[in-house]
Amino acid sequence: MTEKSNGNRKLCIITSKGSLDMAYIPLILANSARMTGIDVELFFTFWGLDVITKKKMGGLNVATVGNPSMHPWFHIPTLLGAIPGMSAAASWMMRQEIGKLDFPPVPEFVQLVIDSGANVYGCKMSMDMMKLTKDDLVDEAEVLGAMEFMELSEGAQLLLV
Amino acid sequence: MTSPILENVEFDGDGFMIDPNAWTAEIGEAIAAREELPLTDRHWVVINFARQEFEANDEAPTLRRITKTTDVDTKELYKLFPGGPAKKAAMVAGLGKPTGCI
Numbered sequence: 001m002t003e004k005s006n007g008n009r010k011l012c013i014i015t016s017k018g019s020l021d022m023a024y025i026p027l028i029l030a031n032s033a034r035m036t037g038i039d040v041e042l043f044f045t046f047w048g049l050d051v052i053t054k055k056k057m058g059g060l061n062v063a064t065v066g067n068p069s070m071h072p073w074f075h076i077p078t079l080l081g082a083i084p085g086m087s088a089a090a091s092w093m094m095r096q097e098i099g100k101l102d103f104p105p106v107p108e109f110v111q112l113v114i115d116s117g118a119n120v121y122g123c124k125m126s127m128d129m130m131k132l133t134k135d136d137l138v139d140e141a142e143v144l145g146a147m148e149f150m151e152l153s154e155g156a157q158l159l160l161v
Numbered sequence: 162m163t164s165p166i167l168e169n170v171e172f173d174g175d176g177f178m179i180d181p182n183a184w185t186a187e188i189g190e191a192i193a194a195r196e197e198l199p200l201t202d203r204h205w206v207v208i209n210f211a212r213q214e215f216e217a218n219d220e221a222p223t224l225r226r227i228t229k230t231t232d233v234d235t236k237e238l239y240k241l242f243p244g245g246p247a248k249k250a251a252m253v254a255g256l257g258k259p260t261g262c263i
Contacts, residue, residue, distance in 0.1 A: 032262045035224055037245030102225055103263055112225075115235035 010039040010156035018050030020060040025161045027109045034116035043149050045123035052138050057107045061091040114140045164191035177258050184255025193253045204241050211254040221256040225263045
């Protein structure tokens with residue numbers, strides 16, 4: 001952890017989703033918090049683990065089926081969203097748009113928040129379920145049980161994504 | 162400890178200068194002293210870059226732009242400005258509170 005400040009205000013974010021759009025929410029919030037001196041703990045659980053899994057983090061996709069909110073670029077009706085390649089196309093488009101705003105791709109963004117002093121944890125139970133080990137996660141990530149996370153988040157502001 | 166240099170400088174409630182154009186390097190030093198942040202050459206790389214960008218674009222650079230353009234990387238930037246580089250670097254450089262999220 002880097003230097004504490006801001007009256008030790010602490011933000012804990014639990015990330016449970018691993019789609020491209022949902023990955024950016026905790027990363028942007030964590031980065032903003034660190035930029036203003038707020039301590040950050042990031043806990044990744046269930047599909048959220050994809051965001052810090054080395055083999056997956058670079059290839060996150062946007063869901064085009066069952067996602068009613070594709071409208072910034074184009075609306076994809078659920079039936080058409082199921083066509084092969086649709087999700088890849090939407091994901092490609094989202095990566096382009098995010099890049100234009102100067103937000104880094106997910107792997108670089110994860111490294112950025114780690115370098116800024118945020119701590120990153122993988123949920124042990126979810127990892128057991130998905131047959132993941134510590135080696136599958138980014139190097140700085142630690143493996144933590146839910147009980148340990150409760151201790152860690154004492155007094156912090158908690159957010160579930 | 163507030164330096165006499167700052168007596169004629171206007172600040173908002175959070176300690177950011179109200180008029181960025183009134184900034185001088187001496188004022189920057191005095192703000193840093195007020196924030197108990199001893200400045201090194203590496204701080205000045207960041208501060209000078211922020212000033213340059215502000216003068217060119219009328220806007221403080223994002224941290225990402227600082228780390229991409231100067232040789233100060235993210236880890237060093239956070240070490241140089243404990244308490245949040247976005248806030249502290251802008252404050253010392255006499256710029257307003259940053260609003261960007263990257």
